[in-house]
Amino acid sequence: MEQQRKEFWVGTLVLFSVGLLLVFAWLLGFVQPLGKRIHLSVFYQFAGGVEVGxxxxxxxxxxxxxxxxxxxxxxASENVAGTSVKVLIGLDSQVRNLIRQNSKFYINIAGIIGERYLEVTPGSEDSPVLENGSEVRGMDPPRVDQLLSQGYGVFGRVQEFLERNENTMQELLTSVHSLMTDTNSILKKLDRKKVSQLIENLNTVSANVAVLSQQLRSPKSSKFIDQLADLVDRAHEIDKPALQKFLQEEGVRARIF
Structure with missing residues (x-):
């Protein structure tokens, strides 16, 4: 009897340990007992340090x-050409309708020195849903080493240019300094009252021009301009000898050029 009791407690402890282990595995995402997972193959040329798990x-x-x-x-197949790494991911079935053909698969980093993770952006509703086992092309993360190498190359070329044109750069800086000095000297010599008066006069002229322009756009001014233009056109049509004869008959002696 005592032996059976010990075996019972040992079995209970083992079952409890297994259950606790399954709970921890579920919380950590190693198992998903409550739903079916979907799997996708994401292809990259550079995986950016992402790891299993x-x-x-x-x-x-x-x-x-x-x-x-x-x-x-x-x-690789045609739709994932130019890649060398395949990353198999498992997703909860509850996000199935969010993963579509126009979804983007990025490799990001949590913080500055945090862990790498794979970020998926939901697709639009008009794009088809990806089926289980689909192959998609991921967005390659930027390579910091290449950026640094390119930066060093640019800095090297800039330094070489400055060394090769050292005299020219010195002359340019000297000219800029002289220009700024002369400008400051001219500004100091200017009478501030005269400058202020000049600005006020310009404002007055601008206001008068605006008023004149507004008056010229009025219906009365437009009518006057049209009448004046019509009068000028009619004057061009008058015969010069006839006009001279008319003036002489009226007792006006005139010479018409």
Whole structure:
């Protein structure tokens, strides 16, 4: 009897430990007993240091993990051409309708020196939903080493240019300094009252021009201008000898050029 009691407690302890282990595994995302997972293969040319077990997030929320990473032993298919790494990810089925053909798969980093994770942006509603087992092309993360190398190259060329044109740069700086000095000297010599008066006069002229322009746009002014133009056109049509004869008959002696 005593032996059976010990076996019972040992079995209970083992079952409790297994259950506790399953709970921890579920919380950590290693198992998903309450739903079916969907799997996608994401292809990259540069994986950016992501590792197996790294979280997968959709809109910043963890919904899965990276399950496997492998190099391609054969050329990739046409839709993922130019890649060398395949990342297999598992996602909760509840986000199935968010993962569509126009979704983007980025490799991000949490903080400055945090862990790498895979971020998925939800697709638009008019794009088809990705089926389980689909292959998609991921967005390669920027390579810091290449950026630094390019930066060093640019700095080197700038330094070489400055060394080669040292005299020219010195002359340019001297000219700029002289120009600024002369400008300051001219500004100091100017009478501020005269400058202020000049600005006021310009404002007055500008206001008068604006008023005149507004008056010329009035209906009365437009009518006057039209009448004046019509009168000038009629004057061109008058015969000069006839006009001279008319004036002489009226007792006006005139010479018309």
């Amino acid at each position: 790294a979280p997968v997030r959709v809109s910043g929320v963890k919904v899965g993990k990276v399950e496997k990473i492998e190099f391609l032993s054969s050329p």
